[in-house]
Amino acid sequence: MSTKDKNKKGFYKTLFLSTLKLSAFTFGGGFVIVPLMRKRFVEELKWITEKEMMDLICISQSSPGPIAVNTSLMVGYHLAQLKGALTAALGSILPPFLIISVVSYFYDIFRSNTYVSAAMKGMQAGVAAVIASTVVDLFLGEKEFGGLFSSILTLLAFVAVYFFKVHVLIIFLVCALLSVIKSNIPSKGCKKL
Numbered sequence: 001m002s003t004k005d006k007n008k009k010g011f012y013k014t015l016f017l018s019t020l021k022l023s024a025f026t027f028g029g030g031f032v033i034v035p036l037m038r039k040r041f042v043e044e045l046k047w048i049t050e051k052e053m054m055d056l057i058c059i060s061q062s063s064p065g066p067i068a069v070n071t072s073l074m075v076g077y078h079l080a081q082l083k084g085a086l087t088a089a090l091g092s093i094l095p096p097f098l099i100i101s102v103v104s105y106f107y108d109i110f111r112s113n114t115y116v117s118a119a120m121k122g123m124q125a126g127v128a129a130v131i132a133s134t135v136v137d138l139f140l141g142e143k144e145f146g147g148l149f150s151s152i153l154t155l156l157a158f159v160a161v162y163f164f165k166v167h168v169l170i171i172f173l174v175c176a177l178l179s180v181i182k183s184n185i186p187s188k189g190c191k192k193l
Helices: 003-007 009-024 030-044 050-062 067-105 109-111 113-145 148-161 168-183
Strands: none
Touching: 009 030, 009 067, 030 050, 030 067, 050 067, 067 109, 148 168
16 A cells, blocks of 8 residues: 555545444454455455465464454554554454443343343354354465465364364464474475475
8 A cells, every 4th residue: 555545534534444343343253353354454445465464464363462453453553554553453442342341331131131142142153154264264375375384284283272172382382393394494306385
């Protein structure tokens, strides 16, 4: 995105409203909002490239805090430095803050309402579908960024965590070690994994 586009008055309004809407109407946590952010900023607005978005998501995941806010912050910073980061973060934080304030005030009423309970159960199914779709998209798109090695590592990490209940920190350390080892192996005459 050019500097000229960032200086337009509508840029910050679009950035704020985009993160506000995504945050307000996305249920299921940060990993659900990430593909929707990609769709908005990469496909619809074309403000950043697919590779830039993947890099921003990776940085966001490695930073402490909620991934939805971290990704909004990173996208905003990438687009317009500090002012963009603050604009995007505010848009991302405002809806959950307001919703949790209202829910906490009326907690006893919400807790015992059968319609609210049924709606929450229904949302769980939708959230599971969106997360599954994201995993498949990231797995299939991994060929461009890391090849077969990264895809196999992703699958093994999932199996270790889901089926064998291996702690995520151990998975992270093993994957980092294997990646360092792989990057130091000469690849003369070998096809890239």
